[in-house]
Amino acid sequence: MTRPVTDALPASAMAGILRDAALYALVAFGLCVPLIAYRADPGPGSDLVLVPRWGLVAILCAAVFGLRLLQRLVLLRRDARRALAPSPAQATEAVGGEPDAGQAVSKLGLRAFVAVALTLPVLAVLATGDLASSRYWIDLGILILTYVMLGWGLNIVVGLAGLLDLGYVAFYAVGAYSYALLSTTFGLSFWVCLPLAGLFAGLWGMLLGFPVLRLRGDYLAIVTLAFGEIIRLVLINWTDVTGGAAGVSSIPRATFFGIPFSPDEDGFAAKFGLEYDSMHRVVFLYYLILVLALITNLVTLRLRRLPIGRAWEALREDEIACRSLGIDTTATKLTAFALGAAFGGIAGSFFAVRQGFISPESFTFLESAIILAIVVLGGMGSQFGVAIAAVAMVAGPEMLRNLGGLKAVFGEGFDPSEYRLLLFGLAMVAMMVWRPRGLISVRMPSVTLGKRRAISGAHVSEGHG
Amino acid sequence: MSVAGINVLVEETRAIQAGGRPPLLSVRGVSTYYGSVAALKGVDLDVGEGEIVTLIGANGAGKSTLMMTVFGAPQARSGTITYEGRDITRVPTHAIARLGIAQSPEGRRVFPRMTVHENLQMGAALHEGRFFAEDLAKVVTLFPRVGERLHQRAGTMSGGEQQMLAIARALMSRPKLLLLDEPSLGLAPLVVKGIFDAIRRLNREDGMTIFLVEQNAYHALKLAHRGYVLVNGRITLSGTGRELLDDPSVKAAYLEGGHAAPAAGGGHA
Numbered sequence: 097m098t099r100p101v102t103d104a105l106p107a108s109a110m111a112g113i114l115r116d117a118a119l120y121a122l123v124a125f126g127l128c129v130p131l132i133a134y135r136a137d138p139g140p141g142s143d144l145v146l147v148p149r150w151g152l153v154a155i156l157c158a159a160v161f162g163l164r165l166l167q168r169l170v171l172l173r174r175d176a177r178r179a180l181a182p183s184p185a186q187a188t189e190a191v192g193g194e195p196d197a198g199q200a201v202s203k204l205g206l207r208a209f210v211a212v213a214l215t216l217p218v219l220a221v222l223a224t225g226d227l228a229s230s231r232y233w234i235d236l237g238i239l240i241l242t243y244v245m246l247g248w249g250l251n252i253v254v255g256l257a258g259l260l261d262l263g264y265v266a267f268y269a270v271g272a273y274s275y276a277l278l279s280t281t282f283g284l285s286f287w288v289c290l291p292l293a294g295l296f297a298g299l300w301g302m303l304l305g306f307p308v309l310r311l312r313g314d315y316l317a318i319v320t321l322a323f324g325e326i327i328r329l330v331l332i333n334w335t336d337v338t339g340g341a342a343g344v345s346s347i348p349r350a351t352f353f354g355i356p357f358s359p360d361e362d363g364f365a366a367k368f369g370l371e372y373d374s375m376h377r378v379v380f381l382y383y384l385i386l387v388l389a390l391i392t393n394l395v396t397l398r399l400r401r402l403p404i405g406r407a408w409e410a411l412r413e414d415e416i417a418c419r420s421l422g423i424d425t426t427a428t429k430l431t432a433f434a435l436g437a438a439f440g441g442i443a444g445s446f447f448a449v450r451q452g453f454i455s456p457e458s459f460t461f462l463e464s465a466i467i468l469a470i471v472v473l474g475g476m477g478s479q480f481g482v483a484i485a486a487v488a489m490v491a492g493p494e495m496l497r498n499l500g501g502l503k504a505v506f507g508e509g510f511d512p513s514e515y516r517l518l519l520f521g522l523a524m525v526a527m528m529v530w531r532p533r534g535l536i537s538v539r540m541p542s543v544t545l546g547k548r549r550a551i552s553g554a555h556v557s558e559g560h561g
Numbered sequence: 562m563s564v565a566g567i568n569v570l571v572e573e574t575r576a577i578q579a580g581g582r583p584p585l586l587s588v589r590g591v592s593t594y595y596g597s598v599a600a601l602k603g604v605d606l607d608v609g610e611g612e613i614v615t616l617i618g619a620n621g622a623g624k625s626t627l628m629m630t631v632f633g634a635p636q637a638r639s640g641t642i643t644y645e646g647r648d649i650t651r652v653p654t655h656a657i658a659r660l661g662i663a664q665s666p667e668g669r670r671v672f673p674r675m676t677v678h679e680n681l682q683m684g685a686a687l688h689e690g691r692f693f694a695e696d697l698a699k700v701v702t703l704f705p706r707v708g709e710r711l712h713q714r715a716g717t718m719s720g721g722e723q724q725m726l727a728i729a730r731a732l733m734s735r736p737k738l739l740l741l742d743e744p745s746l747g748l749a750p751l752v753v754k755g756i757f758d759a760i761r762r763l764n765r766e767d768g769m770t771i772f773l774v775e776q777n778a779y780h781a782l783k784l785a786h787r788g789y790v791l792v793n794g795r796i797t798l799s800g801t802g803r804e805l806l807d808d809p810s811v812k813a814a815y816l817e818g819g820h821a822a823p824a825a826g827g828g829h830a
Contacts, residue, residue, distance in 0.1 A: 403686055410672050410683045417670035420632060422658030422687040422734060 110204060113168045121161035128153040151222030158219070162208070169204065205480040206393075213241065213386055217379050227375040234375075238382050238450065240490045242443055245389035247470040247482040249439030252396055254468065255477035256405065257432035258412025259309070260317040263324025264467050266304075267297040267437040269331060269459035271444025276344040276454050277337065286350050286449050290442060297441020301434040309429045312415070324464055331456040343455025350449045352380060381450050388446060392439045393479055399435075408432050409477075469520070473527060492519070583646060585610045585738055585770050586631065586662075591640030591650075592794075593623075593630045600626040602794040603640065608738065608772050613764050615773040615781040615802070617815055618791035624774040625667045627791065628742050631772075632664055633657050644738070659687055663736035665727040667743055673716025677707060677726055680715050684733030692735065700729040703759050721752035728759070738770045739763070745777045753777065757784050778815035782806045790815075 133153050139145035212219075216237045220230035250264045271293040278284045278292065308319045331338045338344065349357065357364045357377035364380075365372040399405040407428045410418050419425050448454050470489050474481030493516045584607035593601040600623045608614045618624050630637050633654040642650045649657055658664075663684075672680050681700065685693050701708030704725040710718060715726055724744050731739060741760070745753040757780055763769040775781035782788050782802040790798040790811060798808065805811050 403689060406675075406679065406683060407686065409675060413672035413674055414670050416634070417666060417672065418683075419634065419654040420658055420664045420666055420670075421683055421730070422655050423683075424655045 117164040120164040121157045124160040241385040244486040245443045246467045248392040253436035257408040261320045263320035265464040266324040266327040267440035268444040270297045271441030272448040275445035275448045293445035294438040294442040298434040298438035301437025305430045305433040345453045587643045591637045613771045613785045615785035615788045617778040622791045623794040661737040663731035663734045664740040665731045669723045669727040671715040678711045684730035687734045741773045
């Protein structure tokens with residue numbers, strides 16, 4: 097496994113790894129066909145009935161593919177790290193212009209994540225047999241993607257601009273209540289409210305930002321923490337508008353761009369000639385949050401290549417140096433804060449439309465903490481890391497709920513989901529010990545490679561030193 | 562007439578010799594405080610266009626404070642700072658940078674996790690990359706080491722390379738006035754020589770005006786056209802580099818200590 101992968105073009109190395117993983121999946125498939133694809137159940141008489149299980153086969157093959165891919169990438173990264181390790185004689189990094197393997201993992205991982213996310217409903221249906229019974233998995237997917245989006249939004253503020261925000265849930269709440277109140281009071285549709293919610297949350301971000309962004313580090317963290325609590329208390333106590341602790345209920349459901357998901361003949365199913373199924377709405381919501389999350393990701397990746405994104409990162413590194421280079425640090429921070437808040441708000445309005453009911457209970461500090469944990473665990477600034485961390489943080493507790501078998505060990509009264517926070521704590525400690533900079537701790541230089549190589553090559557030769 | 566008075570006269574004469582133009586940067590009666598502690602107590606100083614002016618002094622004399630005050634962080638409590646005839650005493654730092662003053666700050670302050678190339682891009686942020694390729698070519702000619710390490714993370718470079726990067730980054734904003742805060746700090750003599758040679762080249766070939774704060778008095782005074790000596794927040798002496806090098810009090814205080822260089826022509830044994 098010690099191929100000189102870093103010398104090869106990353107694209108071709110990636111293609112090789114993909115081929116390799118595909119081969120493994122193919123072998124797994126071959127093995128699965130006789131062993132797993134059909135189960136022989138005792139039929140009504142003495143004969144056997146073959147029950148097809150292609151969904152299971154698909155999942156197993158996908159798992160083999162994924163694991164092999166992961167294994168190869170981890171090895172690749174380890175090799176690359178060794179290759180890149182500075183020699184004692186020259187205490188510097190390798191000067192090559194190619195992304196190191198870690199960056200390739202990050203990039204490929206994000207693509208793999210998107211691919212899995214895109215096909216999840218199909219996979220779920222294949223695995224469980226029909227649409228209705230796959231609801232649990234799709235719902236879980238929605239929940240995870242909501243946190244992925246929140247994580248990516250907060251990543252702009254914490255990961256890129258380096259501003260520690262402990263009250264991010266406030267913007268989530270602003271977005272949720274914007275939609276809830278606008279739709280129940282003025283009857284505005286979800287599609288009008290979605291950008292409005294982002295706008296409102298962004299404005300709140302600015303409003304908060306103006307006075308507090310001169311604070312730094314711990315002080316900023318405490319003020320944002322307080323802001324999160326203030327928003328929640330206002331929501332509880334401003335009963336006339338927000339409904340107080342009772343919250344806002346019967347929030348209008350999402351429509352398919354104006355067509356409701358209803359069983360009557362104006363509904364989505366009738367219009368598209370499908371049989372009515374309540375799952376249509378759930379699947380639609382799933383893809384909606386997927387698209388919203390991907391927009392967040394795209395905007396972030398795009399901005400990172402623009403001067404403003406570079407300025408955020410520089411700001412995180414050294415504020416004083418930034419200012420002395422002519423960068424208006426206040427404006428730069430404000431844009432990061434407002435943009436992060438806007439994405440939080442959009443996620444919030446999605447939350448409201450999905451739940452149909454919101455109350456201040458949904459916007460406690462614990463939510464802020466979870467979102468922040470997702471960003472920090474993911475490795476600040478890494479998009480893929482955040483996605484992985486969101487899966488772990490949200491799906492983890494769900495998995496705990498299914499560990500009923502532990503009851504046999506710890507007695508009937510044992511409820512694994514009660515140990516959630518304990519496990520979070522353990523996970524955090526483990527992270528601090530083994531990966532103190534987050535799951536994906538490398539940062540991709542935001543400049544393209546070909547150009548950079550050209551520049552370096554042209555000038556090294558005329559060296560004077 | 563006081564020594565300061567004579568100095569002002571000398572400077573005015575120099576200004577007239579320079580074509581009657583007022584100095585590029587002019588600091589008048591500037592006092593800066595940290596809380597209630599005065600770090601600068603009425604400093605007067607001029608930097609004429611095309612000059613290298615150095616400010617020497619011991620640790621804690623207020624050298625860096627003066628440089629940062631010019632840059633508006635912290636702002637002077639009293640006195641005025643004019644640049645190109647414009648009062649910049651109350652202008653925020655980032656706006657000062659846009660007027661054409663660049664700085665290589667104390668401790669270099671490169672962006673450690675960004676690549677050298679990205680650091681330089683940040684330096685060129687003011688111009689939104691309009692002159693980037695051209696200026697990049699210029700700074701890597703001046704500092705070939707920087708050119709060799711364009712893709713490396715700045716934090717992994719040696720101190721000398723980081724110092725060169727800090728200066729190169731400042732140059733990327735195409736400044737008229739370059740402020741350098743202790744570029745020799747903690748560097749090997751050979752590296753210091755390289756950096757000072759680059760500064761001299763910048764001044765000779767591009768006519769860059771340079772204000773240099775240094776503890777390494779011998780090198781700084783040899784390089785500079787004029788120098789000022791700062792003691793406890795006050796300018797105590799000023800003159801040409803040569804004059805200050807030969808001044809007995811400067812010799813005693815700054816040249817015979819750790820930085821003392823081999824006897825420089827004018828006989829001190």
